[in-house]
Amino acid sequence: MEQLLSMGFSRELASQALAATGGTSASAAADWILSHAPSSSSPHSQPQSQPTLSHFFSPPKPSPSPPKRSHLAPLSERMRPASLDAVLGQDHLLGPKSLLRAPSDKFLPSLILWGPPGSGKTSLARALAASLPSKPRLIPLSAVSSTVKDLRDAIESARKIRSARSTVLFIDEIHRFSRPQQDALLPALEDGSIALLAATTENPSFHLSTPLLSRCRVLTLKPLLPDHVKTLILRSVSDRDRGLCLTTGGTNVVVTDDAVDFLSVNCDGDARVALNALELASSVAAKSTAESCDGTTVSVTLDHIKEAMQCKHLSYDRAGDEHYNLISALHKSMRGSDANASIYWLARMLESGEQPLYIARRLVRFASEDVGLADPTALTQAVACYQACHFLGMPECDVCLAQCVAYLALAPKSVAVYKALKEARRVVKESVGGNEGVPLHLRNAPTKLMGELGYGKGYLYPPDHVDCSEQTYLPNSLQGREFLDWPLDGKRC
Secondary structure, eight states, X not given: OHHHHHTTOOHHHHHHHHHHHTSSOHHHHHHHHHHHSOGGGSTTOOOTTOOOOTTTSOOOOOOOOOOOOOOOOOHHHHTOOSSGGGOOSOTTTSSTTSTTTSOOSSOOOOEEEEOOTXXXXXXXXXHHHHHSTTOOEEEEEXXXXXXXXXXXXXXXXXXXXXXXXXXXXXXXXXXGSOHHHHHTTHHHHHHTSOEEEEEESSOHHHXXXXXXXXXXXXXXXXXXXXXXXXXHHHHHHHOTTTSHHHHTTTOEEEEOHHHHHHHHHTTTTOHHHHHHHHHHHHHHHHHHHHHHTOOSEEEEOHHHHHHHHSSOOOOOOTTSHHHHHHHHHHHHHHHTTOHHHHHHHHHHHHHTTOOHHHHHHHHHHHIIIIIGGGOTHHHHHHHHHHHHHHHHOTTTTHHHHHHHHHHHHHSOOOOHHHHHHHHHHHHHHHXXXXXXXXXXXXXXXXXXXXXXXXXXXXXXXXXXXXXXXXXXXXXXXXXXXXXXXXXXXXXXX
């Protein structure tokens, strides 16, 4: 009411306006007065056709917005090397006379960079493209989110500028591309419209098509050594333009020697894991420093690193190469009767989160394939282990697996059954003119007609005949053929 009265409206008119608009807003009431009341009622005799209140209410001054702060990229992204000389590790690929050190200005071969996470595949690809004197255009794509349309658009744009500038197409995680997506690259690779640099953590033989592999060269990257990781950590500490000081808001950072050593050893050669843990540890240390007001230097200690990592990083993927590498190491260690190595590889798999029933199934197979007749009770042990794992689950069943692994590693070995089955299957597959029918004397004769046809005729029932040595059991063409190399008495000297 008071606000309307101060605008010059009468008390009666103001009361009517507030009643008509609900009485909650002076602005709405004033609008109602200007829209419905005679023009003379307006304090300034404004024309009725202008129901605006701009001259009553001065527009509020916009509050100054806080300055926009760009999002800080992770330390692992900021510290990517800008040149081939700054790339750490991969000495087998970056030697003075290597293919990557002397690429032609007019020709860059298409490359598949295959290596574990954090080994520098993306960094190497970017540095390689930047090292070319012609400075080609780099188009980065991720197979996780890109479609066939994205590929075709990139290829079409490359063809449009091909006469003026070359194009390098970088595809991260290329193993996630489907077969049609991989095939979409083939024409452009064939006519040279693009040079492909692709990164993958999975075996290209299993995940990439043969036509694509035939147009590219596969280069294998290795995990970084602790010395390489240590150098990268020290770079992050000393680099004021991209390093840890950005994480701490410009505050100087020092990392103790034992923290550097621990981190470089416990990241499993993964630079991303090391830098992410280092950045998190520096944030924790910076907070502690700010609360204690100890000074302007952030000191990252071993305790900070352990808090950031929580546990040792283990490189493992249940569906990837490392899964098969570890089970292969376990199998071969047991086959070689090395119980210590066998238990070590078992521990690696368990600590990495492998399903115990998967390991138990492999042990059952091993008991027959590699121990076999040399110790028939090994199969009983393995089956019992599987049942124990099924009943108990992790973590209680870990010792059951360890006991079975030790037993199988120490047991005598024989692959006689495995080889016999393999040879018999080969004979069945390679039989000329089809496999022979079952000899009549070995056939069952449940009906009178089958008996009249000679089924079962001449068969000697061993329990009733002391000497059945003349009776044969193989088809005529295989008489005398031996598949199982095992003495008749069942004993091996």
